[in-house]
Structure formats: structure tokens, C-alpha cells
Amino acid sequence: MVKPMKKPTGFANLDLSNYWLPFTPNRRYKSAPIMLSSAEGMYYKTENGDKLLDGTAGLWCCNVGHGRRQIAEAVKNSLMQLDYASSFLVSHPQAFELSERLCDLAPDGFNRVFFTNSGSEAVDTALKIALAYHQARGEEQRTLFIGREKGYHGVNFGGTSVGGIDNNRKQFTKNLLNVDYLPHTLDIERNAFSRGLPEHGKEYAESLLKIINSHKASSIAAVIVEPVIGAGGVIPPPKGYLKRLREICDQHGILLIFDEVITAFGRVGNAFAAERFNVTPDIITIAKGLTSGTIPMGAVILKQKFYDAFMEGPEDTIEFFHGYTYSGHPSACAAALATLDIYENENLFQRTIDLSSIWEDALHSLKDLTRVKDIRNFGLLGGIDLSADTDTLGQIGYKVFRACLDKGVLVRGAGDSILLSPPLIIEEDQIDQIVTTLKTVIKELN
Numbered sequence: 001m002v003k004p005m006k007k008p009t010g011f012a013n014l015d016l017s018n019y020w021l022p023f024t025p026n027r028r029y030k031s032a033p034i035m036l037s038s039a040e041g042m043y044y045k046t047e048n049g050d051k052l053l054d055g056t057a058g059l060w061c062c063n064v065g066h067g068r069r070q071i072a073e074a075v076k077n078s079l080m081q082l083d084y085a086s087s088f089l090v091s092h093p094q095a096f097e098l099s100e101r102l103c104d105l106a107p108d109g110f111n112r113v114f115f116t117n118s119g120s121e122a123v124d125t126a127l128k129i130a131l132a133y134h135q136a137r138g139e140e141q142r143t144l145f146i147g148r149e150k151g152y153h154g155v156n157f158g159g160t161s162v163g164g165i166d167n168n169r170k171q172f173t174k175n176l177l178n179v180d181y182l183p184h185t186l187d188i189e190r191n192a193f194s195r196g197l198p199e200h201g202k203e204y205a206e207s208l209l210k211i212i213n214s215h216k217a218s219s220i221a222a223v224i225v226e227p228v229i230g231a232g233g234v235i236p237p238p239k240g241y242l243k244r245l246r247e248i249c250d251q252h253g254i255l256l257i258f259d260e261v262i263t264a265f266g267r268v269g270n271a272f273a274a275e276r277f278n279v280t281p282d283i284i285t286i287a288k289g290l291t292s293g294t295i296p297m298g299a300v301i302l303k304q305k306f307y308d309a310f311m312e313g314p315e316d317t318i319e320f321f322h323g324y325t326y327s328g329h330p331s332a333c334a335a336a337l338a339t340l341d342i343y344e345n346e347n348l349f350q351r352t353i354d355l356s357s358i359w360e361d362a363l364h365s366l367k368d369l370t371r372v373k374d375i376r377n378f379g380l381l382g383g384i385d386l387s388a389d390t391d392t393l394g395q396i397g398y399k400v401f402r403a404c405l406d407k408g409v410l411v412r413g414a415g416d417s418i419l420l421s422p423p424l425i426i427e428e429d430q431i432d433q434i435v436t437t438l439k440t441v442i443k444e445l446n
């Protein structure tokens with residue numbers, strides 16, 4: 001039974017029945033609700049007035065920290081000036097300005113942007129672009145997508161299909177797209193407690209050749225991977241793995257999509273993981289850190305060849321029958337532009353690089369705790385696997401999350417893992433607080 005938080009104050013009279021929370025055991029939540037009421041810098045405040053150090057940047061998104069006035073002002077001004085503008089047939093200057101800024105940040109050759117409202121929509125848009133691109137070039141038989149076990153690509157039908165987390169697919173299996181999966185690269189036997197990129201496992205990329213042999217290369221539209229798996233457990237790629245995937249895709253005319261919804265915007269130390277790993281995909285999806293979580297927004301960033309392939313027909317026909325009411329919403333553009341300014345002015349991507357060895361040392365100081373099976377880190381990402389007993393299997397992460405919360409630290413519990421992704425503005429003493437709290441809580445599990 002979950003211990004309720006201290007007696008609630010501000011929500012004592014709230015009816016909790018109507019709201020269905022996503023990705024949450026609702027009955028458990030409602031028996032012991034956690035209500036956040038405000039946020040500033042590295043901290044949330046709960047309705048009870050407790051301060052919580054944010055070890056997760058909200059949900060991998062609040063990279064510049066909370067309560068940034070500059071973003072709030074930009075959004076306010078944008079709302080007052082242009083509350084809404086459709087992006088079908090009309091537009092507004094900030095959407096163009098943001099596209100240009102994003103292309104300046106993106107790897108060489110990426111110069112087209114398609115806006116969405118979330119990571120899930122960015123992924124589904126990218127998959128549709130891949131299919132339509134092949135069709136436009138006379139390769140309409142390329143319809144198969146290749147995802148990866150443990151991959152997470154959002155919850156729309158395309159993203160659910162290419163996602164490799166069984167729980168997310170099992171209620172929908174009969175309605176999903178035709179997909180095959182690369183094996184994941186988590187190899188604790190050979191790589192336990194790797195610091196940064198693991199040494200072993202480049203050869204997992206060769207599985208793509210096996211998939212190609214069983215399906216025919218010419219039937220495959222695209223491979224989609226997160227450069228570092230996030231929600232599936234924070235799994236950095238083995239050294240050389242992404243490069244090998246790129247080579248194989250190139251040899252067989254297969255598109256490579258990097259889902260950078262988590263890894264972009266400084267999480268791994270550069271604007272994009274593609275740059276950090278020096279591997280250039282064909283298509284990149286982004287969201288989260290794009291607005292530091294303040295206003296929902298996602299995007300697909302592409303090389304010009306995609307755009308050009310669509311521009312062949314008569315000029316007065318729609319080239320791509322796709323888009324959202326809120327694509328390029330003015331408030332979201334304003335939030336994103338202000339967020340990009342903060343990244344730049346505060347040199348936050350470099351800050352990740354500067355902090356990453358401190359972060360790595362701090363996380364790996366938990367290595368000798370009996371329950372700790374593996375620790376993984378890259379940039380300002382961390383994953384800790386814990387061993388559970390038969391009666392707590394799949395629940396240890398939640399137990400640790402809840403116990404850390406009682407001690408004023410927000411971490412993410414997922415199954416029997418703890419996932420960490422603090423805002424990039426984190427200070428050394430706050431890293432220490434996260435790790436010290438985890439140490440106490442994990443020890444108490446024994």
C-alpha cells in the first residue's frame with residue numbers, strides 16, 4: 001500500500017474522479033496523489049509546500065530549468081500580438097524565423113522543417129514523409145519500417161508500431177504497421193557499469209543485414225532509432241554502432257531516422273546527438289527541449305532532397321497531405337525562439353559536456369550498493385538498474401521514486417530502473433543531492 005503524502009492542502013476539495021492520467025496507474029495515483037503547484041529553477045513545489053529537486057527535467061524536457069521569465073514574456077507578447085495563425089495557406093514570421101534557427105543548429109545539409117505539436121506527431125510525420133518520399137521516387141514498394149527493441153517513439157499509431165517496448169504495443173497489436181525490430185544493445189553481461197559509451201555491441205548493427213536478407217532491402221522504407229534509448233532504460237549506443245547502421249542503410253537505399261526527441265538540445269552535449277556521435281541520419285525528429293517543455297511543440301528536420309522530391313507536381317496542388325491545426329503555433333514558436341536564446345546565451349550545451357564527468361562519477365558512486373545491477377550514463381542522462389525480489393518485480397522503480405519524493409528529490413522510476421535527466425542548469429551540489437538521496441533510498445530497500 002502506498003503511503004499518502006502529507007495531508008494535502010490546496011486540493012483537499014478537488015474531485016479526482018474525472019481526470020484519466022496518462023501512463024499512470026490511476027487508482028494508485030488517486031489513493032495518494034502528488035500535486036505539483038509551482039516551479040522555479042531546479043525545483044518544483046508541491047501543493048503541500050514541499051520543495052522537490054527536479055532530477056528529470058519534468059519528462060526529459062525542461063532543459064533550461066523552470067520558471068524562465070524570458071520564455072514567459074515571449075509567449076505573453078506573442079499571445080497578445082497574434083494569438084493564433086493557421087499554417088494552412090497562411091503563416092506568420094516567427095515560424096520562418098524558428099525554422100531558420102533550427103536549420104542553423106542542425107547538422108550540415110538539414111534545411112527543411114515541418115512543425116508538429118509533440119514528439120509522437122513528429123515521429124508519425126517523419127514516417128509518413130519517408131513513405132511518401134519513396135513513392136515520389138518510384139519506390140512505393142518500400143513500406144516496411146525497422147524499429148528497435150526497447151525503443152520509444154511516442155504513442156500515435158506509427159510511433160507505437162515502431163516502438164519496441166512490449167507493454168506499449170500489446171493492447172493494439174492487430175492494428176499496427178508492418179514493422180521488424182533490431183535487437184536492443186543492452187548487454188549487461190559484457191558492458192555492466194560502462195562509463196559513457198559501452199565498448200561491446202557494435203555488432204548488434206549487423207542484425208540489420210539479417211532483417212534485410214529476410215525481407216528484401218527494396219521493401220524497407222526506413223530504420224528509426226533513438227541515438228541514446230531514453231524511456232526504454234537510458235541505453236547509450238555501443239561504440240561504432242550508429243556508424244555501422246548508417247553504412248548498412250546507405251548500402252541498401254534505406255532511410256535512417258534519428259528520433260532526437262530526448263537527445264537534442266544539449267541533453268548529450270551538442271545541439272543534436274547526430275553531431276555528438278558524428279553520424280548523420282536522413283531525418284531528425286525533435287520536441288521536448290525545443291521549448292524546454294513550456295509549450296507543446298515538435299518538429300521534423302530534413303535534408304532538402306525530401307522537400308525537392310515533393311515539389312515535382314503542378315505548383316497549385318498540395319504537395320504533402322499532412323499537417324496539424326497547431327503546426328507552427330505562434331506561442332510555441334515564441335517559446336522555442338526564447339529557449340534557443342537561453343541555450344545560446346548561457347552556453348548550456350557546453351555545460352552538459354563540462355558537467356558530464358562529474359555526473360558520471362556521481363552516478364557510478366552507487367555501484368557497490370547490493371541492489372544495483374547496472375549504471376549507464378551519457379551527457380546528462382543516467383540509468384540505474386536495480387534487482388528486484390519476486391514480489392517487487394517491476395515495482396522497485398516506483399518504490400524508489402516515491403521514497404526519493406519524500407526526501408525532496410524527483411527521479412523517474414520505470415519498472416526496476418531509475419532514469420535521470422536533470423535540467424542542464426543543474427549545479428554540482430544538486431547532483432550530489434540526487435545521488436546521496438538515491439544512495440539512502442536504495443540502501444533502505446535491503
Ligand SMILES: Cc1ncc(COP(=O)(O)O)c(C=O)c1O
Pocket residue numbers: 060117118119120121123152153154155226230231259260261262287288
Ligand atoms: C524518443 C522519443 N520519441 C517520441 C516521444 C513522444 O513524445 P511526446 O510524448 O511529446 O508525444 C518521446 C517521449 O518521451 C520520446 O522520448
